Amino acid sequence: MPINYYIFLAVALFCIGVAGVLTRRNAIIIFMCIELMLNAVNLLLVAFSKMHYHALSATAPHAGIDGQLFVFFIMVVAAAEVSVGLAVIVMMYRNTHSIDVNFLNRLKH
Amino acid sequence: MIPVLLIVIPLVTGLVGFLIKNEGNARGWSLLSSIVTLIVALWGLSLAKTSPLLAANVEWLPDLGSRFAVGLDGLSKILVLLTAVCFPLIFIATWRDQYKKAWNFYALMLLSQAGLIGVFVATDALLFYFFWELALIPVYFLCSQWGGERRIQATFKFFIYTFVGSLLMLVGIIWLYWQTADHSFSMESFYALRTKLSGADQTWVFWLLFVAFAIKMPIWPLHTWQPETYEQSPTATTMVLSAIMVKMGLFGVIRWLVPVVPVGSWAWGDTVSGACIIGMVYASLVAIKQDDLKRLIAYSSIAHVGLMCLAIFATTESGLQGVMIQLFNHGINILGMWIVVDLIERQFGTRKISELGGLAQKAPALAILLVVVALANVALPLTNAFVGEFLLFSGVFTSTATQYSVVFTVVAALTIILGAVYTLNMIQRVFYGNTNSLTEKGVDIKMNEKLVLGAIVVLIIVIGVYPKPVLAMTKETTDFLLSKMNYKL
Amino acid sequence: MSIQSIWLVPALPLIGFLINGLFRNSLSKSLTGIIGSGTILLSFVVSLLIFGQVRQPGFQGEVVTLFDFITVGKLSIPFAFQVDQLSTLFLLIITGVGFLIHLYSTSYMHEEAAPHFARYFAYLNLFVFSMLLLVLGANFIILFIGWEGVGLCSYLLIGYWFKNLDYGNAAKKAFIMNRIGDLGFLIAIFLMIRQFGSVEFGEVFAHASSAKVGVLTAITMLLFVGATGKSAQIPLYTWLPDAMAGPTPVSALIHAATMVTAGIYMIARSHVLYDLTPVTQSVVAVIGLLTALLAATIALKQNDIKKVLAYSTVSQLGYMFLGLGVGAYTGAVFHVMTHAFFKALLFLGAGSVIHAMGGEQDMRRMGGLRKWMPVTNLTFLVGCVAIAGIPPFSGFFSKDEILAAAYAKNPVYYGVGLFTALLTAFYMFRLYATTFSGGFRGTQDQEHHLHESPSAITIPLIVLAILATVAGFLGIPEAIAPDAHVLGKYLAPVIGGEAHGGVEVSKGTELGLMALAAVLALVVSVWAWVRFKSRPDLAEPTGFGKVLANKWYVDELYNAVIVKPLDLLAQLLVFIEKNIIDGIVNGVGRLVQYGSRQLRLLQSGQVGGYVLLMVVGILVLFLVELFVKK
Structure with a gap:
């Protein structure tokens, strides 16, 4: 399958993620949208990695392996981020009984 | 060796001064330090010009191509002498002024002195810039901590003005540094640039440096920080500012600007001269209308400094010699004026001319000393300023650097008349006439003040009658600098 | 007495000035009077002795150089005295009449308190010193030193009774009007430096005929401007009548016999230039x-x-x-x-x-x-x-x-x-x-x-x-x-x-x-x-007599044409200083403050807003990368 399809899919996922982050006010959905963006990137990385492997494995046996490594990194970081983020959301819900991010404008003061 | 000593003594004594924590001791300490500096300076002046003691050159920032290079030539000598003479006089004259946490005050004054001497002796551009800031930073604190009512605004204005200038200068210095053949900040490399840089480059880099110096002098229309800062600073700081610091600007132009980018200076000479002349007449006229003694003197200083700057751009021998001698004279004379103002303010709590009057009856000694200083301020013959101004004016008049030399001289010389107007007005309204309820209780000046003013008067007359030693001291440097300044593409 | 001792003539009054000036609080009045008049008398005697030599037929003027005053480049100005028939004649007049007036003053000013009495004699001696410098100078600079010196003494003596502000004003007027003239004199000196490279009488007069008439005319006219100030000629004469505020012996000495004739001396001295x-x-x-x-x-x-x-x-x-x-x-x-x-x-x-x-x-x-x-x-x-x-x-x-x-x-x-x-x-x-x-x-x-x-x-x-x-x-x-x-x-x-x-x-x-x-x-x-x-x-x-009694209203005219406009101009400049020049400086400061107040509004605290900005920023960067040609 040509690489273009992967790219279009990843871009579409990424834009959905961006739109979600910008438009939604529910913190959990925003989180999910962020995950969507991360996964869009992961998808791209994997696709490119595969492509490079096919193209270059004759001369370089490890071609494309770094892309896959990045994907694992991102998954680990995303998991950590989600755990911290969910903890923040839980704390926020306890304090404000809401998970609407528009309440969170304390940074201004 | 000697230049290093001259920097180190006030620097170290100043740092130690922060720890003294006792007003009387701090005062004595700073006076002692300044007297030692004076002695070392006089020692330096007495040495032959080939003496190895007069210069020092050690590694400083090798990666940048900057060295700790200092030296005393004629121009440095006269300004170091001025600094060294002024500081003890300032400390003695303001002996009775009271300051909160006086030890900090005196320590900062000494640090500023170290910076000033550093500026005057540095022969490395980066070092020059370093000391330039070292001299200024203590002044921000001095003014904002011990100043008058509106000290914060005044300091802020002063800070912004000088800082903008400093940054432009830094940019200019760095740019010039990249152009040098050996990537060095040394004076020789900078002077060698004048044949290397194109006319267009010299023309724009001229402004980077000149704005910094013009702010410091100050040249119209960049002068508005000055009256306000002088008015709000504690008088001792005002004395340093006006007697010595304005000379930094003139010094910068003579040492680091015109010889480095002579083509740029030629190109803009008429513009700068025009600004100087407008400033002179303008400041003299504004001075006539001032009621605050400090502001009056501030404006008169703008007029006098404008003349010196005008003469630098005339690039004639008598003009430049006049600048050299006038650098010293102006410092001494204006110091005398400030001392009188300080005395009046301390005694009567006001500097308003309209509230004073008849002081000559109550304080005859003060009146006589002031009249002599004021006459020097209007450049009466046989006072030091006459020698200076005569050379300055004749330098401008005989200049070939500009085709407008006659017009420049005539318009600038109008300030001779205007200077007499505001000075005599001031003398008359403060000292003559009858006393009022405020000045009735006035008393004459004390011994220490008489001593300081007496010393200034003696300097005024001696240099006015026999200026030859001072002229001889600066002659060689003048010729050297002129040979650099008179370069044409 | 040898011609070389000419320096004694001005030195003696100077000594008198120093003694009377420095010890004015401790000297008795009679001692002050003796020192004040005595030094002038001695000076007169020395002048007479020198006159004795100068009047010998065949005496040619001599220049006695004391020391180098200013030397810059090719311009050299020695502190030198010119001893010749003209200067000795003036020496005799100044010291002779001067002595008589000092003597007169000891009685006339006797009601003054001792320190003021001494101050008076100190000023008077200083005046004689300056006047002697003026007539003895062998170049235009020394002449100018004396020239301004006598102006100063005139100022000090007109305003001698300093409690009276009117007298002070008269003194100020005299000094400033003299300064206007002095400016002309000074520019004439600069012209001479440019033209002849020297200010010495001998040099200047010797080369005068080789200069262009235009330059010479400028020099002589400017010198004459100086003379109109000092010698009270149209248009700078109005200070002299006001100068009568000073003590009468001062009017006799300075404003009649000696100082005001300085202009005549100067022109007679430089007659070579005027003849051309x-x-x-x-x-x-x-x-x-x-x-x-x-x-x-x-x-x-x-x-x-x-x-x-x-x-x-x-x-x-x-x-x-x-x-x-x-x-x-x-x-x-x-x-x-x-x-x-x-x-x-x-x-x-x-x-x-x-x-x-x-x-x-x-x-x-x-x-x-x-x-x-x-x-x-x-x-x-x-x-x-x-x-x-x-x-x-x-x-x-x-x-x-x-x-x-x-x-x-x-x-x-x-x-x-x-x-x-x-x-x-x-x-x-x-x-x-x-x-x-x-x-x-x-x-x-x-x-x-x-x-x-x-x-x-x-x-x-x-x-x-x-x-x-x-x-x-x-x-x-x-x-x-x-x-x-x-x-x-x-x-x-x-x-x-x-x-x-x-x-x-x-x-x-x-x-x-x-x-x-x-x-x-x-x-x-x-x-x-x-x-x-x-x-x-x-x-x-009444009528025309009134115009004359009011001095043709010249003072009023000067006031209206020069003093008032100058005053207004100064006021205008103060206004400009405060509102325009300083206004621009403060305006820059205010602009910065205003700008930052406006920018602060962006910082709303809404995370969504920040993210939007971020996304927009990224998009802009993308577009720049894609469409701007390198």
């Missing part, structure tokens, strides 16, 4: 003549005894400039000398009167004083006769010499000059008659106190009266006795022979003119005396 520039010469003559006439008309209607004398001084100075303008340098210097004698005499006489009247200066309250003050009366009369130009008193000879030269140049000059001379005779005898003749018009109290002055006052009067009588015989014109012009012969090495400027008048014409002037002066004098003896001019002047 006929345009300037005409200007000098016309200005001199106009000043003489204007001041004489003003003097007609003044009632303050010192003011009359002041305007008469301005008028006589105008005469001297007329003389200089028509090339009669000897005549001008001659008139300086005789004028020094008779005008000092008149001022000192007026001082004696004022002293007796207890400070009263208004002639309308005097009258008949000759009864009480015989010596003053007689000497004053001598002075009046001398200034009126009645032979054989000194004024006649010197004035005649100038008028004869003026006639030779242009008869119109002569006509106006003669008319002015008659006005002089008229107002002087009006003054004399109103003051000394008729009956006393003051208060009883004043009448009670009237007395002849003490001998310290009368002796100078008598000496000056003798000099005013006989000094004229030093310059007997050729027409009367050939070869009898002693002064002319004496000055010839410096000023050159009788320079009547081309056309010589015949002996017969000259005698006729002389006789005409003498007879008319006599007639006018007697007429004025008779007229004012019985009917003094007491009423307030």
Whole structure:
């Protein structure tokens, strides 16, 4: 399958993620949208990695392996981020009984 | 060796001064330090010009191509002498002024002195810039901590003005540094640039440096920080500012600007001269209308400094010699004026001319000393300023650097008349006439003040009658600098 | 005494100044007086000794160099003295008349407290020192030092009674008007430096003929501007009458006998330049003549005894400039000398009167004083006769010499000059008659106190009266006795022979003119005396008289045309300073503050907003990357 399809899919996922982050006010959905963006990137990385492997494995046996490594990194970081983020959301819900991010404008003061 | 000593003594004594924590001791300490500096300076002046003691050159920032290079030539000598003479006089004259946490005050004054001497002796551009800031930073604190009512605004204005200038200068210095053949900040490399840089480059880099110096002098229309800062600073700081610091600007132009980018200076000479002349007449006229003694003197200083700057751009021998001698004279004379103002303010709590009057009856000694200083301020013959101004004016008049030399001289010389107007007005309204309820209780000046003013008067007359030693001291440097300044593409 | 010791002449008054100035609080009045007058007397003696050498026939001027004053590049200005016939003549006048006036002052100023008395003598000595520098200087710079120095002393002495602010204003006016003239002088010096590379008399005069006439005219005109300031000529004369605020001996010494003649000295000294520039010469003559006439008309209607004398001084100075303008340098210097004698005499006489009247200066309250003050009366009369130009008193000879030269140049000059001379005779005898003749018009109290002055006052009067009588015989014109012009012969090495400027008048014409002037002066004098003896001019002047009494409203004119506009300009600049220049600076500060206030609104605290901005930023970067060509 040509690489273009992967790219279009990843871009579409990424834009959905961006739109979600910008438009939604529910913190959990925003989180999910962020995950969507991360996964869009992961998808791209994997696709490119595969492509490079096919193209270059004759001369370089490890071609494309770094892309896959990045994907694992991102998954680990995303998991950590989600755990911290969910903890923040839980704390926020306890304090404000809401998970609407528009309440969170304390940074201004 | 000697230049290093001259920097180190006030620097170290100043740092130690922060720890003294006792007003009387701090005062004595700073006076002692300044007297030692004076002695070392006089020692330096007495040495032959080939003496190895007069210069020092050690590694400083090798990666940048900057060295700790200092030296005393004629121009440095006269300004170091001025600094060294002024500081003890300032400390003695303001002996009775009271300051909160006086030890900090005196320590900062000494640090500023170290910076000033550093500026005057540095022969490395980066070092020059370093000391330039070292001299200024203590002044921000001095003014904002011990100043008058509106000290914060005044300091802020002063800070912004000088800082903008400093940054432009830094940019200019760095740019010039990249152009040098050996990537060095040394004076020789900078002077060698004048044949290397194109006319267009010299023309724009001229402004980077000149704005910094013009702010410091100050040249119209960049002068508005000055009256306000002088008015709000504690008088001792005002004395340093006006007697010595304005000379930094003139010094910068003579040492680091015109010889480095002579083509740029030629190109803009008429513009700068025009600004100087407008400033002179303008400041003299504004001075006539001032009621605050400090502001009056501030404006008169703008007029006098404008003349010196005008003469630098005339690039004639008598003009430049006049600048050299006038650098010293102006410092001494204006110091005398400030001392009188300080005395009046301390005694009567006001500097308003309209509230004073008849002081000559109550304080005859003060009146006589002031009249002599004021006459020097209007450049009466046989006072030091006459020698200076005569050379300055004749330098401008005989200049070939500009085709407008006659017009420049005539318009600038109008300030001779205007200077007499505001000075005599001031003398008359403060000292003559009858006393009022405020000045009735006035008393004459004390011994220490008489001593300081007496010393200034003696300097005024001696240099006015026999200026030859001072002229001889600066002659060689003048010729050297002129040979650099008179370069044409 | 060797010529080299010339430095003693100015040094002695300087020592007097230093002693009196520094120890004014501890010296007794008599000691102050002795030091003050004694140093001048010694100086006079030294001058006499030097004069003894200079008057030897064949003496050529000598330059005595003391030390290098300023040396810059090729320009070298030594502190040097010029000893020749002209400067020694002035030395004698200055120290001689100066000594008499110092002596007079010891009595006149006796009521002052000791420190002020010492201050007075210190100033006076400083003045003599400066004046001596002025006439001794061997280059224009030393001349200028003295020139400004005398201006300073004049300032200090006019404002001697500093409690009175009016006096202070008069002093200030004198100083500033002098400075205007000095500016001209200074620029002339710069021109000389540029043209000749030197300011020494010898150098400048030697090369004068090689310079362009245009440059020379500029130099001479500017020098003359300096002279109009110092010697009170149109347009800078108005300070001199106001200068009468000073003590009367000061008016006699500075504002009559010596300082105001500095301009004449300077032009006579640089006559080489003036001879080469006929345009300037005409200007000098016309200005001199106009000043003489204007001041004489003003003097007609003044009632303050010192003011009359002041305007008469301005008028006589105008005469001297007329003389200089028509090339009669000897005549001008001659008139300086005789004028020094008779005008000092008149001022000192007026001082004696004022002293007796207890400070009263208004002639309308005097009258008949000759009864009480015989010596003053007689000497004053001598002075009046001398200034009126009645032979054989000194004024006649010197004035005649100038008028004869003026006639030779242009008869119109002569006509106006003669008319002015008659006005002089008229107002002087009006003054004399109103003051000394008729009956006393003051208060009883004043009448009670009237007395002849003490001998310290009368002796100078008598000496000056003798000099005013006989000094004229030093310059007997050729027409009367050939070869009898002693002064002319004496000055010839410096000023050159009788320079009547081309056309010589015949002996017969000259005698006729002389006789005409003498007879008319006599007639006018007697007429004025008779007229004012019985009917003094007491009423307030009306019509044209009022214009004259108000000095042609020149002061008011200057005020309206120069002082007021300058003041307004200064006020305008203060406004500009505060609102425009400083406004721009503060405006920059305010702009920054305003800008940051606006930018702060972006920082809303809404995370969504930040993210949106971020996304927009990324998009913009993308677009830039994609579409901007490298």
